[in-house]
Amino acid sequence: MSAVQEALPAVRGSRDATVRRFALTDSIFHATTRAAAILVLVLLGGVAISLFAGSWQALSTFGFSFLTSESWNPVTEKFGALAPIYGTIITSAIAILIAVPLGIGIAIFLTELCPRPLRRPIGMAVELLAGIPSIIYGIWGLFVLAPFLQTTVQPFIISVFHGIPGLNGLFAGPPYGIGLLTSAMILAIMILPFITSITKDVFDTVPSVLKESAYGIGCTTWEVTRRVVIPYTRIGIMGGVMLALGRALGETMAVTFVIGNAHRISTSLFAPATTISATIANEFTEAVGDLYTSSLVALGLILFVITFLILAIARYMLMRIDARTGA
Amino acid sequence: MRHFIRSAAVAIAMATASTFTLSAAMAADLSGAGSTFIYPVFAKWADTYKKDTGIGLNYQSIGSGGGIKQVIAKTVTFGATDKPMSDADLEKNGLVQFPMVMGGIVPIVNLTGVKPGELVLDGKTLAQIYLGAITTWDDAAIKALNPTLTLPSTAIAVVHRSDGSGTTFNFTDYLVKLSPDWKDKVGSDTAVEWPTGVGAKGSEGVANTVKQTDGGIGYVEYAYAKQNNLSYSKLVNAAGKVVEPSLESFGAAASNADFKTAKNFNVIITNEPGDTTWPIAASTWVLIHKAPDDAAATGEALKFFAWAYKDGKETAKALDYVSIPDSVVDLIKASWKADIQAGGKPVYAGE
Numbered sequence: 001m002s003a004v005q006e007a008l009p010a011v012r013g014s015r016d017a018t019v020r021r022f023a024l025t026d027s028i029f030h031a032t033t034r035a036a037a038i039l040v041l042v043l044l045g046g047v048a049i050s051l052f053a054g055s056w057q058a059l060s061t062f063g064f065s066f067l068t069s070e071s072w073n074p075v076t077e078k079f080g081a082l083a084p085i086y087g088t089i090i091t092s093a094i095a096i097l098i099a100v101p102l103g104i105g106i107a108i109f110l111t112e113l114c115p116r117p118l119r120r121p122i123g124m125a126v127e128l129l130a131g132i133p134s135i136i137y138g139i140w141g142l143f144v145l146a147p148f149l150q151t152t153v154q155p156f157i158i159s160v161f162h163g164i165p166g167l168n169g170l171f172a173g174p175p176y177g178i179g180l181l182t183s184a185m186i187l188a189i190m191i192l193p194f195i196t197s198i199t200k201d202v203f204d205t206v207p208s209v210l211k212e213s214a215y216g217i218g219c220t221t222w223e224v225t226r227r228v229v230i231p232y233t234r235i236g237i238m239g240g241v242m243l244a245l246g247r248a249l250g251e252t253m254a255v256t257f258v259i260g261n262a263h264r265i266s267t268s269l270f271a272p273a274t275t276i277s278a279t280i281a282n283e284f285t286e287a288v289g290d291l292y293t294s295s296l297v298a299l300g301l302i303l304f305v306i307t308f309l310i311l312a313i314a315r316y317m318l319m320r321i322d323a324r325t326g327a
Numbered sequence: 328m329r330h331f332i333r334s335a336a337v338a339i340a341m342a343t344a345s346t347f348t349l350s351a352a353m354a355a356d357l358s359g360a361g362s363t364f365i366y367p368v369f370a371k372w373a374d375t376y377k378k379d380t381g382i383g384l385n386y387q388s389i390g391s392g393g394g395i396k397q398v399i400a401k402t403v404t405f406g407a408t409d410k411p412m413s414d415a416d417l418e419k420n421g422l423v424q425f426p427m428v429m430g431g432i433v434p435i436v437n438l439t440g441v442k443p444g445e446l447v448l449d450g451k452t453l454a455q456i457y458l459g460a461i462t463t464w465d466d467a468a469i470k471a472l473n474p475t476l477t478l479p480s481t482a483i484a485v486v487h488r489s490d491g492s493g494t495t496f497n498f499t500d501y502l503v504k505l506s507p508d509w510k511d512k513v514g515s516d517t518a519v520e521w522p523t524g525v526g527a528k529g530s531e532g533v534a535n536t537v538k539q540t541d542g543g544i545g546y547v548e549y550a551y552a553k554q555n556n557l558s559y560s561k562l563v564n565a566a567g568k569v570v571e572p573s574l575e576s577f578g579a580a581a582s583n584a585d586f587k588t589a590k591n592f593n594v595i596i597t598n599e600p601g602d603t604t605w606p607i608a609a610s611t612w613v614l615i616h617k618a619p620d621d622a623a624a625t626g627e628a629l630k631f632f633a634w635a636y637k638d639g640k641e642t643a644k645a646l647d648y649v650s651i652p653d654s655v656v657d658l659i660k661a662s663w664k665a666d667i668q669a670g671g672k673p674v675y676a677g678e
Contacts, residue, residue, distance in 0.1 A: 074491075075514035142532070147539050174482045176525050176540060261489030261526030272525035278489075282528065286392035286491020286517045288410075 048304065055298030057290060066298060072263035072279075074287075079295035081302060083263045087273035088303070091180055091255065092248040094269075095187035100241055102188070103195030108225055110196075111203040123200075130193035138257030141186045142178070146258055150177025154270055172268035176260060181269040183259040187251055191244035198240030202233040202321060236321040242314030246307050252277040276303040357628050360387040361394015361407035363529070364493050364548055365428055365611040368646050369407075372639045376631060384631065391493045392517060398422065398614045404624045406614040409493020410517055411593045417614075423666045424612040425592050425659040427632065429649040431549040431577040432498055432607040435557040437537050438464060439479060442558065444571060447472045449563035450505025450598070450606065456483055456544060458508060459523030464542060472563070481542035486533050489526025491517040497609040498546045501597040546607075549577070550647040564606045565598050576605035577649045586655045592662075608649075615667065622669035629663055629675040 058066060058079060069080025110123055154175035161167040206229050214224045230237070260272020261282055274282075276299045287293045359369075366388035373384035389397075391408035398406030399420050412424055434453060436446055452468050455461045461468060465478045488495045499515035513519050527536040530547045534555055537543035549572050552559045561569050570576045583599045586592055596608040613632065619625035636659075640650045651659070663675040 071520065073520035074518045075516045075520070142535065150539065174484055174542075176484060176536070178525060178536070256489070256528055257532070261528070262524065263520065274489075274526075282490040282526070283518055285390040288392045288395060288517070 051297060051301040051304055055294055055301045057294035058298040061291060062295075066295075067302075070263070070265055074283075074289075074292055077289065077291050079292070081276070081295075081299055083265050084274050084276045084279045084299060085302065086265050087180065087259065088249055088275040088277070088306070090273070091184045091187055091259070091275060092245055094181065094184035095191060095248045096241060096245055098185065098188035099192050099195055099244065103192050103240075103244075104199055104237065106192075106196045107199035107203060108229075110200055112221055112225060112229075126193050126196045128193075129189065130197075134190065134251060134254040137186050137190055137254035141182060141254060141258040145185065146177035146182055148177075149182055150175050158270070169267045170269055172266075172270065175270060176272060178258045178260045178272060179268075179270045180259070180273045183255045183273075183275075184269075186254050186258055187248045190251060190254065191248050194244040194247060195240050198243065199233075199237050202236030202240070203229055205236070205321070206232050233321065235317045239314045239318035239321065242310055242317065246311045246314065249307050249310065250277055250303065252281050256281050276300070356383045356385050357405075357624065357631055358385045358403045359394075359405045359407060359613075359628070360389055360397040360403045361614075362391045362409050362493055362611045363388040364409050364430065364609065365407050367550065368428055368639070368643050368648050371642050371646060372631075372635050375639075375642065376634060379634075382627060382631070390491060391496075392491055395614065398616070401616070401620060404615070404619075404621070404628045407611055408614060409609055409611050410496040411591070411595070411610075411612050412614065414591055414593070417591055421617045422614045423591070423617055423662060424614050425662060426586070426594075426610040426651055426655070427613045427635070428643055428651065429577060429581045429596065429608060429610045430647065431572050431580075431605050431649075432494055432501075432546055432609055433549050433552050433559040433572040434562070435534065435537050435545050435547055435552050435559050437540060437543040437558060438481070439541065441476060441478075443556070444559060444561060445473075445476060446558075446560040447563065447569050448560045450501060453562075454502040454506030454509040457485055457487070457502065457522070457524070458506075458512065459485070460508075479542075484540045484543040485521075485524025486536045486540070486543055486545035487521050487524050487526055488518075488530075488533060489528050493517060493609065493611070494530065494546065494548060495519065497595070497597055497607060500595055501607045504598045548609075553647060562606050564602075564604050565600050566602045566604070568602050570603060570605055572605055574644065574647060574649060576603055577608050579604040580606075580608035581610075581649050582652060586658060592655075592659070617666050617668070619667070619669060619674065622674050625667065625669075626674045626676065629667070630677060633660065633675075633677050 062069070062079060066079065066081055067085070068082055069078070070082045071078045071080045072083060073079070106122075106126060110119055114122065154171075154177065157171050158175065161171045210228055210232065211224055214228050219227070255275050256278040259274055259278055261274050261278060262272035263274055263279075264271070266273070280296050280299055284293075284296055287296055366386065369384065369386045369388075373386065377383045386407075387393075387397075387403075391410055394403075394406035394408050395412065397403045399422075407427065408424075412422065416422075417424060434448060438446065448469070449472060452461065452472065455468060461483065463480050463482055465480045470478060496515060496517045499509075499513065499519055502509040502513070503515045512522065525536065527533045527545070530551045533545040533547055534551060534557055537545040538555075538557065547557070549559075551557075552572075559572055561571055564570050579601050580596045580599045583601045583604060584594045584596045586594055592612065594610070596610060598606050599608065615625060615628065636651060636656045643650045660675070660677070664673045667674045
């Protein structure tokens with residue numbers, strides 16, 4: 001009895017020590033994870049600040065005309081970003097136009113219609129597209145896709161639309177094989193897996209009860225997809241598309257190979273053009289002179305801002321769908 | 328457990344030791360960066376030199392502009408550039424430059440029914456083509472130069488380099504000298520605002536695009552055209568003679584270049600005089616610090632260059648480069664002795 005009473009404080013003391021130790025490990029754990037999270041913000045801020053500092057000379061020299069001028073002349077040191085901005089946006093937009101219907105189609109097939117044994121192989125094949133390095137896409141585009149377009153597709157399209165006002169300007173020759181449309185096609189293949197896998201994941205969040213009820217009242221698969229699945233997951237699909245768009249905007253190597261790298265804005269989709277990242281990749285190593293380098297950094301800043309906005313919108317949309325499904 | 332700790336400690340000690348020996352071996356290697364034009368011959372020289380002396384060369388062919396930046400930042404011992412630095416820039420950064428090797432740049436074409444070396448062009452016509460003023464192959468200006476050829480009415484597909492390049496610098500320098508129009512509208516540099524055509528990345532990109540495009544025209548280093556069996560054109564030179572691209576005609580351009588009176592060896596060898604001279608020849612210069620932080624590394628680099636001037640001639644020839652003439656090499660060595668110093672003594676100890 002007395003022995004037990006003497007032991008009590010000791011037990012209590014060791015219990016307090018244990019609790020204190022637990023509290024300490026927890027607070028260390030908390031601090032470490034928080035530091036990691038803050039590090040990301042610091043890095044992002046650092047990138048933004050250094051881009052801004054690096055591009056200051058160009059921005060202060062050219063001012064607003066940097067965004068509106070098409071001239072890119074290293075000899076006279078007159079730089080304007082309009083041609084690369086135009087090329088970046090147009091190639092990404094066309095890539096989205098091609099990849100979204102394809103990607104959503106694949107996702108619908110995989111989730112709703114695909115026979116079980118085929119589901120994995122097809123899914124894996126699409127995911128593998130994301131694993132191909134961009135330089136491989138570039139080389140494939142230059143050596144395989146471009147000559148094919150040049151000798152078969154482009155001359156045919158040019159002759160078909162020849163003389164039709166409006167469209168003949170959109171598909172004007174000569175057929176180089178490389179240009180806006182070729183890059184957009186390569187980009188479309190590259191962003192396909194992003195759209196497909198995200199769309200597939202959000203399709204899986206649709207409660208089976210909803211789908212089963214729809215089938216129960218006699219809906220066809222088309223109607224279920226069209227009226228139940230897609231409306232329910234609209235925001236999630238948009239988020240996936242935005243992520244893919246962010247990827248397309250920043251793609252460098254593959255585009256550099258097949259865009260034709262010409263600092264010009266032309267209405268023809270077959271004409272050579274350039275994008276922001278292709279311009280930087282092409283010219284940075286040889287850019288001698290502070291203003292030239294600064295202009296390239298300013299291009300980088302513009303791309304950073306565009307991509308940042310796009311990705312922020314994508315995140316916001318995906319967050320909304322998560323909130324709705326309670327995930 | 329204790330045994331495990333001991334073996335781990337031994338492993339770590341061994342790993343550290345091996346890193347030390349590695350870095351010691353690395354320190355003996357020469358480091359350089361820059362011109363892609365010179366890369367093939369540097370690679371070949373370095374190979375032989377390593378067998379002879381055990382000293383390797385780590386050369387990054389990242390482009391002339393990159394080489395200039397790296398050598399100024401002192402991340403490499405020497406830089407290599409196809410566009411010579413101006414006297415003021417050399418002065419400002421405490422660098423010396425000297426030519427290492429020369430070569431030729433040739434126009435390549437893709438025309439059905441026209442064999443390599445059949446087509447003749449001159450600088451003025453070439454400039455008009457690259458300005459977009461001449462758009463078809465049966466243009467009167469091209470016909471006048473080729474009275475015997477049957478030229479198709481194919482549209483000319485102009486191809487240029489999309490990345491900044493010393494090849495572009497020399498090519499546009501030639502066009503500036505031959506065409507007032509080109510001088511006014513475009514000018515010359517490692518990258519210019521091209522009035523027409525499509526840009527391809529690297530010499531291999533230009534070669535390929537021309538190969539694939541009926542009616543294409545581009546420009547690449549001669550070695551590249553030769554090894555890929557590309558259809559090149561002849562040119563009319565400053566003396567008004569039609570010349571073939573060859574080691575002889577590049578050599579003629581090199582021997583007519585006056586390095587003796589030029590400050591900092593700054594001689595561009597496009598449009599040189601002489602009956603047998605090829606009009607678009609190019610040199611690559613090496614850049615190195617006057618007062619190097621690491622005198623030993625600089626000394627080793629100069630030793631390698633001296634060896635390359637003397638014993639690398641055959642290798643250069645086999646790769647279609649023109650070696651620097653001996654008379655010029657003597658001038659270069661004299662400039663090393665006079666300019667590159669550490670602690671008041673010349674860094675280069677050779678003859």
